[in-house]
Amino acid sequence: MKWPKEITPSFVGKLIRAEKDLKKAILVFDSATGEYSNGFRHDHTTFGIMISRFVSANQFKAAEDLLKRMKDEKCMITDDLFLSICRGYGRIHKPLEAIRIFQKMKEFDCEPTEKSYTTVLSILVDENQTKMALRFYKYMKQTGIKTNIVSLNVLIKALCKDRGTMEAALQVFNEMPIRGFNPDSYTYGTLINALCKYGNVIEAKKLFKEMDSKGCSPSVVTYTSLINGLSQSDNPNESIELLEEMKSKGIEPNVFTYSAFMDGLCKNGRTSHALKVFEEMRSKNIKPNMVTYSTLLNGLCKEGKLQEAVEILDRMKLQGVKPDAGIYSKIINSFTNVNKFQEAANFLDEMILDGITPNRVTWNLNVKIHNTVLQGLLADGDLDRASRLYLNLRTRGISVEGKSFDSLVSSLCKKGDLHKAMSIIDEMVVDGCVPNELTWKAVVEVISDTSKLQEISEYVN
Template structure:
């Protein structure tokens, strides 16, 4: 099918039809002709939508024609066409591919101006570009940016990656302030619990120890996950250690944690240790209530 045939629009020209033709056309020059010929139908009531704009922008980016791609973004804004997050990210990734991370950041910062609120996916994508291009030292991301990225990984249940960025914060000596501290505490607890759920107990325990060292509050859910998972694995030494630290922190073990610890000892016929543990904890509670 030649270009001349492609330009013969029926009266029922629709964005979906234009999108279909654009996706099928591998030649960028011909794709531009298809797009422009559809634009010529504005006088007949046709309008490009985010799908046709998105495909055309993607093709321009693939050919490293970034200026026309960004000009098309501006055209979408002028025509009050919805600009999706994926359209912005296609340009950001394109700049990352040709090793222009600062341009990726520049486009990323435009999102709010276009009424497109960045989600966790955006922060993760742009952060990955910066890591790949070794640009983090120069840009000095703060705890707020790290928090958004880590939260994004938690939301998509990639807890190992989230833990890696928590480590990056420590290595980069990036500390949360009073505004971001509560989120930082929540994220640390979420990551530990997620690592436990995924069976990565050694990593979870390592992060737990780091939390204690840095004075990050450990919530009941984190203690619960660690104790039960280590009991299930048969590592009674760690489970009892965490249990003791839980009590020392003033966090009262619930029935589930008691059952897990005592059950762990019972399964290994260590009844004496289980009995002694119960007696010690009951004595502590008795002394505290006197």
Template structure:
């Protein structure tokens, strides 16, 4: 790139910020020195900016190399650069790398303050390394790091993670004023959330009332948390009452609030009322999320309102959201329950097109879906060929048919006299380690016997089956 005759660190920093591509930004950083080998040196600002860009992009090796370069060029490395690195490692779910970076500060003659300690403490808590987090907290106190409201809130969050330490969190919360720290809205919300998650909703509600009488009034997070807690106990009317109280206090609900109310209504078999809240959410300019739609789909399926569920399902896809296997499974089960197995089979095809494939977590869901569809098609008149097609697709995808599915298919194709398909299914039965029962075997023999020219094959299959049994 072309540089002016004179450049300053401020100008280089401006150029780095303007470049959206981090690789090109690094090229600008390196080019500045190459153009002016005797006249330009990076300072802590340009180093810090580039290190931050690299760390945010997950290019930690490059960022670490710039840290080393700072020492070689004898550029002071301020605490903020290490804080930036630690936060980036935290966002990348690499807490031990963040801790390692924190401990390296002394190698750069940089003394950590409460700011660095708080960042590491928060990362360890967020990543659920609670034992290490408490050990780190004890170290903070030992080296004389003064606590502030932020570190107190991190401590509260850590203590609220487990039911066994929740009461200790409440004790710390109550002792905060004695230590010179008045709990803020974040402090209250952390305790309220911990109480709700442990079904101590009545205590959480008392804290919300307490907030009303203090300078930190309940906010949307407070109400949403309590509404979710009340809803989880099945108290729909209580959730609706809290929503009205929230509106009366001029606190606008967000998508989490609305979805919590919708979940409560759907669980209570009141999905049509939940649908009204979806419309209300849209009219208020609040964008529903995927959970809002899946909540309604589950609710309508539980009530047997499959067409309503399909309508919401289609709306969700129009928004560009990709349904997952459990959601497809819910809708497919509902369609099959209404003897609409062919529509359910179409959803299986859609899943394949959208690359919704089995994995370790969803394998059983895919097995259930395919078995339900094949059995449904077999039971619905005139759809046996479609059932066999779905069956072949599932086997080719590595999805195991159930013994019930295989037996049902044998029965249907035996009645049709389609011995070629019976032969294929029988071999799959044996390959899967199943043994047909006497009724299934009798149906097989009858099917082959009716075909006079394949009696010999029937006896051969009987010998094979006898061999498998023995």
């Protein structure tokens, strides 16, 4: 590319930032070095911009190679460059790589700062490497790194990761004023969230009141945590009051706040109120997520409001949120509970058409629901629909229960279709199910002449 007679690092930096295509940004970076005859050399800024671009694209080797080049060219290297790579590794869930980069800092004559230590500690905590994080914190103290409010907050967050270390987190919190640090909103928010998660809502409420008296403003995350904790109790009125208080302070609830609030209403049989909250949420252009829909559908199904549940499912699909096997299972199970097996079968078909397949967690539930619908259809005398469902189960590899086999054979025998009945028995035996006495009795009863005794005796023997 053509360059002006005089180029500066700031000019090159602007060109690299402006280029959206990484390959073209590399070309800009490399071609700039061809201007050495004009006195230009990359500095800390241009190297840093290019390293950031590589990290954003997950090209970590290229980023690390630039660090080596900086060292060779005797360019100033600060901890910010190393930390950008560390954070990148943290983003892709490779905390050990972040540690490796941190340990390389001294090789590049870059002394880690308090910020460096705290950043790596935070990465370990966020990646649930709690034991490693606590060892790293101990190493920080041994190295002589001074404790600050940020590192203490990260330490508390690490201790809050496990119920067994929750007391230690509270102890660090209580000792903060003695060490000369006042807990801030982040400190309180972390503890309140953890206490609610572990079911200690009473202690969480105390801290919530305390933080207000200390001039620490709760964030939307803190309010959501406490609303979620209160929602698990039998008295949702407190969460209603808290939501109103939140709004009065100008803190707008988000999708997580509304979902937690609706969960409490639905668990306490107040789905009508939950539906109003759902409409309020949508009127504010807050898009419901999977948790929102699942919560509302679960509550409606639990109260037997199947028509409303189906409407919510339809709205969910129209808004581009794809229901999973668990949501379909709630709907289907609710229809089977009221003996509406035709409707249940329709939703099984819809589930297949939507390409929804159960995962490892929902597989057993899926097997149970399919067999329940199959048996219900047979009990209603809908043999044709039941037969189609049976073939679907066989095709998709879903286990057929012994009771389903017996019911299907009995229904076929009542229809006089001995050939199909015996075919089902063959498949039943292959699957390791033994026909019971009633099943054989149904087969025998359908035989109307002695010429078929030979046919049945072959299966019995």
